Amino acid sequence: MMQSSDDDTDQTYGYFDDQNYEYVITTPYTPTPWINYLGSNEFYGIISNTAGGYCFDRDPKFRRLTRYRYNSVPLDSGGRYFYIRDENDFWSATGRPATTQLDQYSCRHGMGYSRFNASKNGIATQVTSFIPLDTKAEIHSLVVTNHTQSTKSIDVFSFIEWCLWNAEDDGANFQRNLSTAEVEIEGSTLYHKTEYRERRNHYGFYSVNRQLDGYDTNRESFLGPYRGFDRPEVVEKGQANNSFARGWSPIASHHLKLELAPGESQSLEFVLGYIEVSVDHKWHSKNVINKQPAKDMLTRFDSHEKVMDELGKLNRYWRTLLCKFSVETPDDKFNRAINIWNQYQNMVTFNLSRSASFYESGIGRGIGFRDSNQDTIGFVHMVPEKVRARILDLSSTQKFDGSAYHQYQPLTKKGNANIGGNFNDDPMWLVLSTTNYIKETGDFSILQEMVIYDGQEQATHDHFDHLLRAFMHVINNLGPHGLPLIGRADWNDCLNLNCFSDDPNESFQTTQVGASDVAESVMIAGQFVLYGQEFVDLCQQVGKIELANRSMKHIEKMRKTIEQHAWDGEWYLRAYDSRGKKIGSHKNSEGKIFIESQGFCAMAGIGLNDGKVEQALRSVDKHLATDFGIMLNQPAYSQYDKYLGEISSYPPGYKENAGIFCHNNPWIIIAETMLGHGEKAFEYYRKITPTYLQNRQTLLKTEPYVYCQMIAGKDAANPGEGKNSWLTGTAAWSYYAATQYILGIRPVYQGLSIAPCVLPSWKLIRVQREFRGAQYSIEIHNPHGLSSGKITLSIDGQPVEGNVISSSSFNGQHTVIATMV
Ligand code: BGC
Ligand code: NOJ
Secondary structure (H helix, E strand, O other), X not given: OOOOOOOOOOXXXXXXXXXXXXXXXXXXXXXXXXXXXXXXXXXEEXXXXXXXXXXXXXXXXXXXXXXXXXXXXXXXXXXXXXXXXXXXXXEEOOOOOOOOOOOEEEEEEOOOEEEEEEEEOOEEEEEEEEOOOOOOEEEEEEEEEEOOOOOEEEEEEEEEEEOOOOHHHHOOOHHHHOOXXXXXXXXXXXXXXXXXXXXXXXXXXXXXXXXXXXXXXXXHHHHOOOOXXXXXXXXXXOOOOOEOOEOOOEEEEEEEEEEEOOOOEEEEEEEEEEEXXXXXXXXXXXXEEOOHHHHHXXXXXXXXXXXHHHHHHHHHHHHHHHOOEEEEOOOHHHHHHHHHHHHHHHHHHHHHOOOEOOOOEOOOOOEEHHHHHHHHHHOOOOOHHHHHHHHHHHHOOEOOOOOEOOEEXXXXXXXXXXXXXXXXXXXXXXXXXXXXXXXXXXXXXXXXXXXXXXOEEEEEEEHHHHHHHHHHHHHOOEOOOOOEEOEOOOOOOOOOOOOOOOOOXXXXXXXXXXXXXOOEEHHHHHHHHHHHHHHHHHHHHOOOHHHHHHHXXXXXXXXXXXXXXXXXXXXXXXXXXXXXXXXXXXXXXXXXXXXXHHHHHHHOOOOOOOOHHHHHHHHHHHHHEEOOEEOOEEOOOOOOOOOOXXXXXXXXXXXXXXXXXXXXXXXXXXXXXXXXXXXXXXXXXXXXXXXXOHHHHHHHOOOOOXXXXXXXXXXXXXXXXXXXXXXXXXXXXXXXXXXXHHOXXXXXXXXXXXXXXXXXXXXXXXXXXXXXXEEEEEEEEOOOOOOOOOEEEEEOOEEEOOOEEEHHHOOEEEEEEEEEO
C-alpha cells in the first residue's frame, strides 16, 4: 500500500491514501472524533476513528439500534467495541475505550467502510466495519493474528449497547426505559426485543459465527458497578457473566476464547442486524420472537470469505459511482477532492440531510426542504434515480400556496408540524433541484409526475405545477419595497427579523410566528431572479411560452427593484427589517456587509453589465475574506439585538455571526468565475477545501477529509477552527462550483457545455464524464495560459460550433478536445 506523497503537510493525526480511497488516522486521540459513514441506502451507521457512534434504519430518532452519548465525558462514548485480553493485559481493537497504550494503531476510513488495525505485544487485530449493499446490518469482521513465537490464549469480548426505541425518550424518560428491556439468547445470537411485545414489529440482534464461551446482555453486570467502558469488570477478570437483561440497560457482548499457534490468524464475523417482520409473523410461539429472518440474514455472513466478498461488492459499487466524473488537473489536491472525498461527502449529505452526525443528534431534524434540494446538485450525476425520488418527496411536502414544510420525517415523509413553514427561501430551491436534475438526465417526465400537496391525497397536481406555485409564492409575498418577504428566515436561519424574543426559553426557529411579517430579504430577491430565470428557461423548454413571458416580467421587475432598493453603494444590502431599517448597509454600525446577497445577486447577474457585481465582489474580498475563507458578515454583532434574532446571539466570529459559513463561499466562487476570475475563484476554493488543509489539521480540529459547516472567523478566539463537520450544504455547493464553474463542465438542456475558468497555469485538464448514457473523455487544452474565454471544440476529431456537446453523441464513447483560445 502506497501512501500518497504529501510532504508539504502536517500529518500529526493522519494522511490520505489515494490508491485505496482512504484517509488514514494514526492516533485514537484526534482533536475531535473523526468519523465515517457506513451504508448507502436506508440503513446507516456513523463510526468514529475509535468505532464510536451508532446505526439506524432510516430514522435515527425512531429506529436507532444502538446507544450513543452525545457530548459525553470522556468524548465519544458508546460504539461497537472489541476488547482483546491477553493474559492479564487487555486493550481495544479500535484504539479506545480501553486506555492501554497500543504498539500500533491506525484507522482507515474508506468509501462506506472503516478498518482498524491495532497490535499489542505481538497480537495484531484488524476490524473491518461496513454495511453491505442492500443489507440492514453492520458487519464487523475481526481478524486476530499471533505474531509471537508461542501459542497464545486470547479472550475476545464484543460490546454494543441497545437503544431500539425512541432515542429522544432515551435521554429523558428513565422511569419507563429502565424497566422495559427484554432479550432472547439463542446459540451465538443475542436478540434485543424491547417493546416488541407491544407495538414494535422489529428487533435487533448481534451475532458471531462461532460458538460462544459466554455472553452478557446486562450492562451493569458486564461493566461492574460505577465503571466506564474503559475497564469492564468482565474483561478484567476474563470471564463473561452470562447475564440476562430484564429492564435496566440491555447490551450485547460475546465472549470468545481463541487459541492461536505462532503465526496463526483467526477471524470472527460479527453481524449487528435489524429485522422487520409482518404483524402476522411476529411470533414463533408465545413470547418467542420469529427469528427466521435473522437466521436467513446470518447465512450470508457466516464465513470470512462471504464477508470479504460483500466488501468487494461495496468497493466495486463505489468505484463505479466515482468513475462517473473524474478529473486530472496538475493539482493533486484538487483531483483528490473532486474524484474522491467531495463526491463521497455529497452522497452522505444527500442521504442524511442534516439529521445524524456527531453534531446533529438524529432526534431533532429530519430531511430539510432547503437543505435536501441543494444537496441534490452534488449528487445527481451519481445516482439520478434517487434524486428524482427525493425531489418528488420534497415536492409532496409543499403546501398549496407554494410554501413548504421546512422539514419532513424520513419514516412518514410527512411535513414536520413542529417546525412548520414560512422560511421564504424554501420554495425556489425546488426549482434549482428540478432544473439541475433535468439538465443532468434529460428526463422531463419528472414534470408530469402527479404529486400531492401537503401530504394530502385530494390535492394532487403535476410536479410542474409545484414549481409554478413555488415561483408564485415569492410574487405573492412581497414587502413594502417590493422585495420578497423573508418570513421566519431565509437561507440564514439566524436572521430572524420578524420575531422579537426576550425569552431565553424560546427557540428562534419556531417562536412568535407572525409577530411581524414585514421584513424583506435581498438574498431571496437574488435567488428569485436566478432560479426564476431557470423557471422561465424550463417553461420555454416545455413549450409554455406564454407562461415564460409572463414570468419573465416578474423577474425583470424584481431585478429593477433590487437595483432601486437593494444597492448600498459598494455592495448589496442584506435585508430590510420589520421597521423598514436597512440590514447590511454601510450605515449600520455592525453587520454592514453580508455575503449571501452578494452571492445571489452576483450569480443572478444583477449588475453584471454596470460594474455592480464587480464592485460587490471587491467588497467581499476587502471586508469578508480571510486566510481561512470568507466570513458571513462584518463587523460581527457584538450585542444581542432582538430585532435581528439568533444571529446576534452568537459571540462574534462563530456560526452565522461572522463565522466562515462555508456553505456560501461557493456562491462567491461561482460569481468570480462568471467574471472570468479564475485565480480568485481558485483562491477561495482552496481556502475551505479539506484536501488543502492537511497542514492545518491541528487548528481545524474537525475531519480534514470533509467540509465542515463553519470555520471560526477573525473575531473568534481561534480563527480557523472548524465546527460541525460532514452534514453541510458546503459539500454539494463546492462540488457544483468546482465542476460546473471552475472546470466549467456544465449540463445544459441541449447537452454538456464546456466553459472553464481555471488557473492560468493549468495547461491540460482531463475529465472523464458519464452523461446521459455516453462516456466522454474530455481534454481541455490551455496553451496560452488563460483563465477563461472562448473555446474551440471537437468531438471525435470533428470540429463543433459553440461549446456544447449535444445530443447527437448521447451514447457510446467519445473523445472531446476543448481548446481555450
Ligand atoms: C444554527 C443554524 C441552523 C439552525 C436550524 C441554528 O441554531 O445556527 O445554522 O440552520 O439552527 O436548526
Ligand atoms: C444550517 C442549516 O441546515 C441550513 O438550512 C441553513 O441555511 C444554514 N444553517 C444557515 O443558517
